[in-house]
Amino acid sequence: MRIAVVRELRDDEQRVALVPDLVGRLTALGYEVVVETGAGLEAQHSDEEYVAAGALIADDPHTDADLVLSVQPLERHEARRLRPGTTTVGFLPVDAVPEVVETLATGGVRSFAMERVPRISRAQTMDALSSQALVSGYRCAIVAAGMLRRFFPLNMTAAGTVPPAEVLVLGAGVAGLQAIATARRLGAVVKAYDVRAAAAEEIRSVGAQAIELDLPTLEGSGGYAREMGEERARLQQELLTPYVAAADALITTAALPGRRAPLLVSRAMVEQMRPGSVVVDLAADTGGNVEGSVAGDVVRIGQAQVWGGRNVASQLPGPASRLYAQNVVNLVALMTRDGVLDPDFDDEIVAASCVTGAPGAAGEGSGA
The missing domain is CATH 3.40.50.720 (NAD(P)-binding Rossmann-like Domain)
Structure with a gap:
């Protein structure tokens, strides 16, 4: 399975969803990691660092990805390019970006919102709200x-x-x-x-x-x-x-x-x-x-x-990216079995963080 790490498009966003030090965590789980060209530059991570860590670099990694990682919600035009069955992980404030949520839902994309990870002891390593608040x-x-x-x-x-x-x-x-x-x-x-x-x-x-x-x-x-x-x-x-x-x-x-x-x-x-x-x-x-x-x-x-x-x-994009990436990797690891992204919706962390594409939801597009 292929993970795409996209470059953030919001003007004031300098973080990146994955840092080079953590690429190995995902490749060890069986994933291929592809990072969009220049995605880590604002957080002081060059393309060469990602390649040295085992990632690939591509200008357009979205279209053939199984899992897309971001910090901010994808732009609507990005969400439209994802094929059905793709999964996204990132911040996804439903009330702030309803048009993006609708595009993901109608496009058959399963999405997980980092801000919806429940504040329970078992989820502390995935709590991006707390890490970014720090x-x-x-x-x-x-x-x-x-x-x-x-x-x-x-x-x-x-x-x-x-x-x-x-x-x-x-x-x-x-x-x-x-x-x-x-x-x-x-x-x-x-x-x-x-x-x-x-x-x-x-x-x-x-x-x-x-x-x-x-x-x-x-x-x-x-x-x-x-x-x-x-x-x-x-x-x-x-x-x-x-x-x-x-x-x-x-x-x-x-x-x-x-x-x-x-x-x-x-x-x-x-x-x-x-x-x-x-x-x-x-x-x-x-x-x-x-x-x-x-x-x-x-x-x-x-x-x-x-x-x-x-x-x-x-x-402070360097430390913020490092902490956020660790949260994301831990959530992805929780949802991975035998090298395949296979979320267990009986798990309260997985169920609570899912926004679109939860099994059994009407049209497979409603939030969990």
């Missing part, structure tokens, strides 16, 4: 440190003492905890808040002070928070306002899978921050945690610079 969280802290025109750490010198920066992180999932840990390693004083009760201990474990508000917690499934109502959101903003105003840098990382990001910080809250303050909104791509943030741009609100994240994991 990269994004680190990037957020580095962006905040780079934009803030002062030191993160305490500095005691003969000329006097420079106090450390105060950083506030809202959201303590994988990205938030990595942002906290990175800001702490840089020497900042960090405070953090999350609506989940269990997060307080995790915040303390990476060296930050956990902010505890007199509000009900919002524990959800899979380690995510539940969506909050309007009244709770209003009270939360009111209670967080003094913490936001005191911060030199605010980093927001809260997300709800498949839904708009929760609005945590109003424009009025940002306007209370000191001159030179920095806001980094990781969730700007999905609506934003901060009112007025713009994905892929820096805007000024009051005296603060507000950086809106856009495809943030792709801004």
Whole structure:
């Protein structure tokens, strides 16, 4: 069977779905690996590296592939070129690209979405949302440190003492905890808040002070928070306002899978921050945690610079690609038997991640 690794076409996407170091994992399973010309260049992997690892290079590997690997969803014109019976693995947000999903379904293509891999212990090595959130969280802290025109750490010198920066992180999932840990390693004083009760201990474990508000917690499934109502959101903003105003840098990382990001910080809250303050909104791509943030741009609100994240994991394409590729290879290995892609739909990981082509679905085209 032939696996095709395609070049990403989205302008802001620099990752690649397979790195040279992992080609051998797939060839050992019995696959032939064909990489599209130049697919890994933005992630610092040359065609020659793939060839040395045992892959082939081709200008158009899609048409005769049994399995197509990507990071972003295929473009519709790419999906149309796949022959019936082909399988795709990559991110595939159904609500964002319904026309691509429809094309895959009507074309008899079986597709698996990496963001649908369930958050269970057995699937941790395939959890691309977590691996990419790790990269994004680190990037957020580095962006905040780079934009803030002062030191993160305490500095005691003969000329006097420079106090450390105060950083506030809202959201303590994988990205938030990595942002906290990175800001702490840089020497900042960090405070953090999350609506989940269990997060307080995790915040303390990476060296930050956990902010505890007199509000009900919002524990959800899979380690995510539940969506909050309007009244709770209003009270939360009111209670967080003094913490936001005191911060030199605010980093927001809260997300709800498949839904708009929760609005945590109003424009009025940002306007209370000191001159030179920095806001980094990781969730700007999905609506934003901060009112007025713009994905892929820096805007000024009051005296603060507000950086809106856009495809943030792709801004560190080397490590992001390595982690993502490992997730993909592990999922492919789970679905491989005797050198053939043979998904077991009794397996909850396989069933949950399938979008089109699940056995028994109407017309073989509906999601699992």
